[in-house]
Amino acid sequence: MDWSAWVIFVFLIAAIGVGLYLVAYTRAGxxxxxxxxxxxxxxxxxxxxxxxxxxxxxxxPTPTPTPVTTPPVQFYYLSGxxxxxxxxxxxxxARVYAVNTTNYLFVGGLAPSxxxxxxxxxxxxxxxxxxxxxxxxxxxxxxxxxxxxxQKWTNNxxxxxxxxxxxxxxxxxxxxxxxxxxxIRSISGKVTDTNGNALYKVNILAFTYTxxxxxxxxxxxxxxxxxxxxxxxxxxxxxxxxxSSKMPYADQYFNNVYDLNSAKAVAxxxxxxxxxxxxxxxxx
Numbered sequence: 001m002d003w004s005a006w007v008i009f010v011f012l013i014a015a016i017g018v019g020l021y022l023v024a025y026t027r028a029g030x031x032x033x034x035x036x037x038x039x040x041x042x043x044x045x046x047x048x049x050x051x052x053x054x055x056x057x058x059x060x061p062t063p064t065p066t067p068v069t070t071p072p073v074q075f076y077y078l079s080g081x082x083x084x085x086x087x088x089x090x091x092x093x094a095r096v097y098a099v100n101t102t103n104y105l106f107v108g109g110l111a112p113s114x115x116x117x118x119x120x121x122x123x124x125x126x127x128x129x130x131x132x133x134x135x136x137x138x139x140x141x142x143x144x145x146x147x148x149x150x151q152k153w154t155n156n157x158x159x160x161x162x163x164x165x166x167x168x169x170x171x172x173x174x175x176x177x178x179x180x181x182x183x184i185r186s187i188s189g190k191v192t193d194t195n196g197n198a199l200y201k202v203n204i205l206a207f208t209y210t211x212x213x214x215x216x217x218x219x220x221x222x223x224x225x226x227x228x229x230x231x232x233x234x235x236x237x238x239x240x241x242x243x244s245s246k247m248p249y250a251d252q253y254f255n256n257v258y259d260l261n262s263a264k265a266v267a268x269x270x271x272x273x274x275x276x277x278x279x280x281x282x283x284x
Contacts, residue, residue: 075133076168078119078177082127082144085180086270090127094146094181095120098131101139101165130174138167142177149181150232156180183270187228189277191220191240193249198224199281203244209235209265233270237263240279249281256280 078098082091100116118140121131141163142154153163156179168175187206191199202220206228207213215236218226228238237260242249253263254277268274 075135075173076137077131077133077174078121078142078168079128079130079174080176080178082123082129082146082179082181084149085182090123090125091146091149091181092123092125092127094123094127094129094144094149094179096123096129096131096142096144096177096179098134098140098142101141134168137169137173139165140167142166144179144181146181148183148185150184150230152179152181182232184230184232185268185270185272185274186231187236187238187266187268187274187277189226189238189275189279190224191226191279191281192224194280194282198222199242199247199249200224201245202226202247202249202279202281203241204228205239205241206231206236206266207239209237212237212260231268233268235265235267238266238277239263240281242281248283250284252279252281254279 078096080096082094082096083089084091097120098118100118118136119131119134121129123129123146141160143160143163144152150158152158153160154166154177155162155164157163166175166177170176189204191202191204193199198220200220200222202224204218204220204226205214206216208215216228216231218228220226238254240252240254243251250258252258253260254266255264256279257263266274266277
């Protein structure tokens with residue numbers, strides 16, 4: 001073996017020996033913590049409280065509500081109830097009229113002419129009515145007519161000159177207008193001569209009993225009968241006046257008297273007819 005092999009062999013033996021020595025020295029306590037270098041840091045000895053950070057939620061946008069728009073009113077109506085002022089019972093078959101404020105005419109004091117008529121309504125068995133549609137909201141007058149009752153106007157007045165104009169301002173275009181009607185009735189009878197013959201075309205007049213104001217008139221039919229209609233409740237004196245028709249009979253008050261102060265009072269009550277107010281007229 002040459003010298004280089006011996007050198008390598010010796011070097012290996014030496015390395016193994018140094019390694020075994022270091023292991024034995026370490027197990028014997030060498031390189032203890034007292035001899036080991038100490039490395040320090042600037043870490044605080046007291047614990048630092050941990051701050052919890054709650055994330056702020058992003059605001060949720062509030063939806064903008066869709067505005068509710070009321071559709072424009074296309075037509076206008078009147079509606080309501082018509083009742084008896086004494087009994088509060090519904091009045092059926094009453095006619096409610098909306099009439100122009102400047103161009104209207106009530107024919108014979110009853111139904112309006114079509115020149116000024118805007119709409120009509122009729123009550124049912126419950127007294128309820130609703131007029132036909134109107135293109136305008138007003139202003140106009142309202143009147144109600146029912147058989148056996150006095151005519152009424154806006155604000156429940158009997159005089160059309162006292163009636164107020166009405167303009168519909170209800171959001172849905174339907175204005176509520178109620179009426180209470182005072183019942184008016186009639187006086188009826190028959191006129192004959194002293195022989196019991198019916199007298200035709202005799203004028204019959206009704207006057208208020210207290211101040212002798214004429215309220216109504218009628219003319220006898222061919223059978224001698226008559227009827228004084230649309231009388232407000234009250235007390236009346238009734239007169240047969242053949243002289244106004246140039247007939248040869250004497251004028252007479254009920255009951256077969258010829259002087260107003262001697263006339264018998266005739267009572268008319270709401271919702272009633274007063275029959276049997278008869279006359280027997282002698283020749284002049």
